[in-house]
Amino acid sequence: MNDMDRCARYSAYFTKDYMMGPNAIRLLDELLRRTPSDARFDRTLDLGCGQAVTSVFLAQETPAKAVYALDLWISASDNYGWIRQAGLGERIVPIHGDAMDMPFARGYFDAIVSVDAYHYFGGKPGVFSRKVLPFVREGGHVMIAVPGLRREPEGTMGALFNEWAEGDDALLFHTVDWWRSLLMAECGDRCDVAVKEAECFDAAWRDWFESGHEYGLRDRAYLEKGLDQVLNFVLICVRRKFPDSPLDK
Numbered sequence: 001m002n003d004m005d006r007c008a009r010y011s012a013y014f015t016k017d018y019m020m021g022p023n024a025i026r027l028l029d030e031l032l033r034r035t036p037s038d039a040r041f042d043r044t045l046d047l048g049c050g051q052a053v054t055s056v057f058l059a060q061e062t063p064a065k066a067v068y069a070l071d072l073w074i075s076a077s078d079n080y081g082w083i084r085q086a087g088l089g090e091r092i093v094p095i096h097g098d099a100m101d102m103p104f105a106r107g108y109f110d111a112i113v114s115v116d117a118y119h120y121f122g123g124k125p126g127v128f129s130r131k132v133l134p135f136v137r138e139g140g141h142v143m144i145a146v147p148g149l150r151r152e153p154e155g156t157m158g159a160l161f162n163e164w165a166e167g168d169d170a171l172l173f174h175t176v177d178w179w180r181s182l183l184m185a186e187c188g189d190r191c192d193v194a195v196k197e198a199e200c201f202d203a204a205w206r207d208w209f210e211s212g213h214e215y216g217l218r219d220r221a222y223l224e225k226g227l228d229q230v231l232n233f234v235l236i237c238v239r240r241k242f243p244d245s246p247l248d249k
Contacts, residue, residue, distance in 0.1 A: 006061065013053045016213035020050050022233070023207035024115045026200045027145040028054050031115070031235050032062065034196065039141045039239075040110040045070060047099055047132070048117025052079040056086045058113060068109075070095045070102070100131055107137045119146040119172045129186040133240060141239050145198065148234035149175045157230055164222040179234050190242045198233035 010025045041062040046055040046069045055069035069079055069092050079094035097103060099121050112132060114122075122128060122144075136142055152175070153161040162170050174182075180195040187193055198204075205228070209220040223231070 010053070010057060013056075014207050014211060016211045016216070018051055018053050019208060019211045019213060019216075021116055021208060021215075022147070022204040023200075024050070024054050024145075025057055026204045026207065027198060027233060027235075028057055028113070028115045029061075030198055030200045031113070031143050031145045031237075034235055035141060035143055035237055036239065039143075040139075042066070042110045043108060044068070045104070045109045045112045045135065047112055047114040048072070048120070049079070050074060050117070052083055052092065052094065054113070054115050055079075055083070055092050056088060059088050059091045064111075065091070067092045068095055068104075069093065070097045070099070072096070072098050100127075102131070102135060104135050106134045109136050110140050112136050112140075112142045114143070115145045116147065118144045119148075119174075123172060123174065123182070125182070125186070127186075128183060128238075133187070133191070133238075136240050138240055138242060141237060143238075144234075144236040146179075146234050146236070147173060148179070148197075148232050149173050150197070150230055150232045151175065153230045157226060160222065160225060160227055161230060164219075164227060173231075174234070176232075176234055179236060183236065183238060187238065190240060192239040192241065194237045196235050198235050201228075201231075201233055204233065 007026055007029050013025065014023060041064040044058055044064045044067045046058055046067055049055050049069040049071045051074060052069045055067045058064055059067045076094040076096040083089055083092045083094060112135060132142060176195050176197055183193045208216045
């Protein structure tokens with residue numbers, strides 16, 4: 001089965017009832033395809049899972065034995081209902097929780113995955129090293145997909161971007177180089193860090209436009225004015241090489 005077919009299997013989720021922005025399934029699919037082949041998924045955390053659509057994909061498209069679906073905005077009970085509808089109630093654990101105060105043991109996860117959520121809380125120095133990295137085991141991976149920028153918008157395009165992003169949300173968008181610099185500073189020599197631009201930009205946005213969601217229609221109007229030349233998606237893969245030092249605890 002090729003990659004397009006793999007995403008198509010989840011087309012029932014490509015509607016305004018499930019989508020909260022550009023297609024998270026396509027972003028996750030590309031993120032997984034770009035992850036090193038030695039990555040393990042036995043215990044996987046879906047950080048900022050939304051309506052757990054990405055958790056369903058992780059449970060069915062990786063060797064994960066258990067996926068922990070954590071979200072702050074959507075209740076665990078609501079997500080459990082959708083998880084059971086997918087027939088995955090025994091493999092996906094819904095949790096209502098805050099990424100800044102996660103209730104897990106250090107080094108517990110083989111993989112931590114976050115799609116279209118990390119930029120809301122992870123763009124400040126210290127967040128990754130103290131709030132996320134400690135929960136992945138030595139040799140484990142943290143995989144992140146976030147909306148970003150091809151370049152810093154300036155002039156007329158800068159004004160258009162700020163109008164579209166509406167206030168403080170504009171501060172959440174960064175370039176590949178910005179994210180790479182932040183995470184390399186956070187990790188030091190404890191991790192291997194790879195940051196790339198996603199290739200599924202057009203397809204992820206198209207699915208959002210066609211979902212019928214009113215915000216999708218609004219976004220389409222802005223991207224057609226040229227904003228698509230400024231925006232991108234950033235894919236991040238961090239492999240933890242060493243455990244915490246005493247200073248990190």
